[in-house]
Amino acid sequence: MTKPAPRQPTILCIASYRKGDAFLVSAKRQGWRVLLLTSKSLEHDDWPRESLDDVYYIADVEKRWHMPDVIKGVSYLARTVRIDRIVALDDFDVEKAAALREHLRVPGMGDTTARYFRDKLAMRTRAKEEGLKIPAFVPVVNHGEIAAFLAETPGPYVLKPRMMAAAIGIRKVATPDEVWSVLERLGDEQSFFVLEQFVPGEVFHVDSLVSDNQVRFAVASQYGTPPLETSHDGRVFTTRTVKRRSPEERALLSFNRTLLKALGLRSGVSHSEFIKSRADGSYYFLETSARVGGAHIVDLIEAATGLNLWAEWARLECREEIDPYRVVPLRREYAGLLVSLARQERPDLSGYDDPEVVWRLDKKHHAGLVVRSPSLPRVETLLASYTERFYQDFFASVPPRMTAAE
Ligand SMILES: Nc1ncnc2c1ncn2[C@@H]1O[C@H](COP(=O)(O)OP(=O)(O)O)[C@@H](O)[C@H]1O
Ligand SMILES: [Mg+2]
Numbered sequence: 001m002t003k004p005a006p007r008q009p010t011i012l013c014i015a016s017y018r019k020g021d022a023f024l025v026s027a028k029r030q031g032w033r034v035l036l037l038t039s040k041s042l043e044h045d046d047w048p049r050e051s052l053d054d055v056y057y058i059a060d061v062e063k064r065w066h067m068p069d070v071i072k073g074v075s076y077l078a079r080t081v082r083i084d085r086i087v088a089l090d091d092f093d094v095e096k097a098a099a100l101r102e103h104l105r106v107p108g109m110g111d112t113t114a115r116y117f118r119d120k121l122a123m124r125t126r127a128k129e130e131g132l133k134i135p136a137f138v139p140v141v142n143h144g145e146i147a148a149f150l151a152e153t154p155g156p157y158v159l160k161p162r163m164m165a166a167a168i169g170i171r172k173v174a175t176p177d178e179v180w181s182v183l184e185r186l187g188d189e190q191s192f193f194v195l196e197q198f199v200p201g202e203v204f205h206v207d208s209l210v211s212d213n214q215v216r217f218a219v220a221s222q223y224g225t226p227p228l229e230t231s232h233d234g235r236v237f238t239t240r241t242v243k244r245r246s247p248e249e250r251a252l253l254s255f256n257r258t259l260l261k262a263l264g265l266r267s268g269v270s271h272s273e274f275i276k277s278r279a280d281g282s283y284y285f286l287e288t289s290a291r292v293g294g295a296h297i298v299d300l301i302e303a304a305t306g307l308n309l310w311a312e313w314a315r316l317e318c319r320e321e322i323d324p325y326r327v328v329p330l331r332r333e334y335a336g337l338l339v340s341l342a343r344q345e346r347p348d349l350s351g352y353d354d355p356e357v358v359w360r361l362d363k364k365h366h367a368g369l370v371v372r373s374p375s376l377p378r379v380e381t382l383l384a385s386y387t388e389r390f391y392q393d394f395f396a397s398v399p400p401r402m403t404a405a406e
Contacts, residue, residue: 007082008031008032008033009031009032009033009084009085009318010032010033010034010035010081010082010083010084010085011027011032011033011034011035011083011084011085011086011087011317011318012035012036012037012074012083012085012086012087012100013027013034013035013036013037013087013089014037014038014086014087014088014089014090014093014096014097014100015036015037015038015042015088015089015090015093016038016039016058016060016063016064016065016090016092016093016096017039017063017089017090017092017093018042018045018047019089019090019292020089020090020292020310021047021048021310022298022308022310022311022314023087023089023292023310023311023313023314024036024047024048024051024052024314025048025051025311025314026308026310026311026312026314026315026318027051027314027317027318028051028052029051029314030314030315030318030319031318032318033053034051034052034053035052035053035054035055035056035077035081035083036052036054036055036056037055037056037058037070037074038055038056038057038058039057039058039060039063039065040057040058040059040060041060041062041063042057043057056073056077058070058073063092065096067096067099070096070100071099071100071103074100074103074104075103075104078104083104083106084106085106085107085108085317085318086100086101086104086106086108087108087268087313087317088290088291089291089292090291091118091165091289091291091294092165094109094114094117094118094289094290094291095111095114095115095118097109097114098110098111098113098114099111108267109265109266109268109290113263113264113265113266114290116263116264116288117263117265117270117288117289117290118163118289118290119162119163120160120161120162120163120194120287121137121139121162121194122162123263123285123287123288124137124194124196124285125139126262126263127259127262127263127285130258130262132255132258132259132262132285133282133283133284133285134284134285135196135197135198135199135275135284135286136149136153136196136197137149137194137195137196137197138194138195138196139191139194139195140159140183140190140191140192140193140194140195141191146179146183146195149195150176150179151176153197154197155173155175155176155197155198156172156173156174156175156198157172157173157174157179157195157196157197157198158170158171158172158173158195158196158197158228159171159173159179159182159183159193159194159195160193160194160196161192161193162192162193162194163192165289165294166227166231166294166295166401167227167228167230167231167232167400168400168401169401170228170232172198172228172232179195199275199277199279199284200277200278200279201275201276201277201278201279201284202222202223202226202275202276202278203222203223203226203227203273203274203275203276203286204220204221204222204223204242204248204252204273204274204275204276204283205220205221205222205223205239205271205272205273205293205297206218206219206220206221206252206253206255206256206270206271206272206273206274207219207221207269207270207271207272207292207293207297207301207309208256208260208269208270208272209268209269209309209312209313209316209325209327210260210265210266210267210268210269210270211267211316211324211325212266212267212324212325213261213266213267215253215256215257215260216316216325216326216327217305217307217312217327217329218253218256218257219241219301219304219305220241220242220248220249220252220253220256221239221240221241221242221297221300221301222239222240222242223237223238223239224236224237224238224239224240224383224387225237225238226275231400231401232400233397234397234398235397236338236339236340236387236390236391236395237295237337237338237339237340238336238337238338238339238383238387239295239297239300239336239337240300240334240335240336240337240376240379240380240383241300241301241304241334241335241336241376241379243376244332248276252274252283255274255283255285256270256272256274259272259285259288260272260288263288265290267316267317268290268313268316268317269290269291269292269309269312269313269316270288270289270290270291271288271289271291271292271293271294271297272285272286272287272288272289273286273287273288274286292309292310292313295337295339296337296339296361296368296370297337298310299337299359299370300335300336300337300370301335302359303333303335303358303359303370303371303372304331304332304333304334304335305329305330305331305332305333306329306330306331307327307329307330312327315327333372333373333374334372334373334374334375334376334378334379335358335370335371335372335373335379336370336371336379336380336382336383337368337369337370338367338368338369338370338383338386338387338390339361339366339367339368340366340367340368340390340391340394340395340396341365341366341394341395341396341397341398342365342366342367342394342395342396343365343394343395343396344365344394345364345365346364347365347366347367347393347394349367349369351389351393352369352386352389354371354382356371356372356373356378356379356382357369357370357371358370358371358372365396367390367393367394369386371383371386
């Protein structure tokens with residue numbers, strides 16, 4: 001008697017924004033049935049359709065979904081399709097995926113953990129309980145508590161939406177009086193923000209892959225200019241990988257491991273950020289997420305290590321349950337990334353022709369590239385000179401965004 005063929009496992013990928021092509025392609029390559037749930041407004045985008053077994057569209061208003069309908073829709077689908085995994089490809093989809101897993105009892109991150117990776121107040125509260133170093137903060141809930149916080153915490157302060165990304169809606173506020181007047185203006189919206197002390201320093205990010213509660217792969221990098229200045233003052237965005245085996249790298253990777261364990265990321269991908277305080281030289285937790293870093297950080301990591309985080313994450317999610325996830329970087333080099341808004345619709349990057357240039361951004365009104373070298377000083381030199389040239393050749397700026405819909 002021949003054994004029946006094993007059932008093809010199914011993964012449901014949620015992307016309310018256009019994201020994660022390499023994940024979809026890689027999941028299909030692992031032999032999985034790949035379903036995509038996306039926004040109706042992205043119906044005509046050039047998704048990698050040859051890797052998708054089916055696409056379902058959710059009516060959206062500026063990418064926002066009505067979750068009760070989504071839950072009913074996916075439950076209807078689940079009458080006939082057994083869904084083995086659900087993944088969120090964008091930050092804004094993390095809680096949607098969790099809600100669906102909870103409802104359908106699909107394994108993976110549930111509501112409670114998802115909240116730690118989405119809500120800047122929840123992640124802070126949890127990190128503080130776990131004894132991690134974080135900037136002083138207060139929930140924007142009880143006015144007595146806010147007053148006490150302002151009395152004992154010197155400014156400036158940052159007031160940020162709890163559930164946003166890309167520095168959207170973040171305000172730097174100088175004085176307690178100004179804080180109160182901003183809160184007054186926010187009215188009923190204020191409890192959706194968190195207030196914290198501004199900690200001047202350099203901002204770092206660690207991008208990692210996690211399985212069975214262990215960080216299996218992590219790369220530490222440093223933003224050239226802190227993202228708040230980049231988005232608010234209008235700057236060329238740069239980041240580069242940090243020196244391997246330096247005290248800086250060790251400190252960041254160790255903090256990242258402690259953080260992800262404390263917040264309970266069992267499996268998946270994470271982009272986390274830290275500030276190295278100029279005042280005391282120590283590292284403070286800034287934020288974390290259960291997603292691939294945005295702003296082409298994937299291309300930075302791929303240049304340095306040869307690994308594409310999207311593709312690796314799919315390999316991690318779609319492996320046989322009994323197989324441990326193993327990952328080895330293909331190379332250990334250094335990489336730097338630059339991205340700027342461009343005055344030109346199609347900026348000409350052909351003059352940036354050093355052999356270290358390994359990737360160029362192809363996007364209207366944007367200029368961007370990645371350099372790679374076994375030498376960190378070489379990456380730094382190239383980044384410095386290219387940044388100067390970007391300001392002259394392409395740079396343009398727009399006012400900071402205060403909502404995701406802009
Ligand atoms: N407490 C803080 N101290 C200093 N800079 C901060 C602080 N909070 C945020 N920033 C700046 O704002 C940027 C965005 O804040 P972050 O919490 O990372 O939100 P987002 O989700 O928008 O990336 C940071 O990269 C950093 O430059
Ligand atoms: Mg950030």
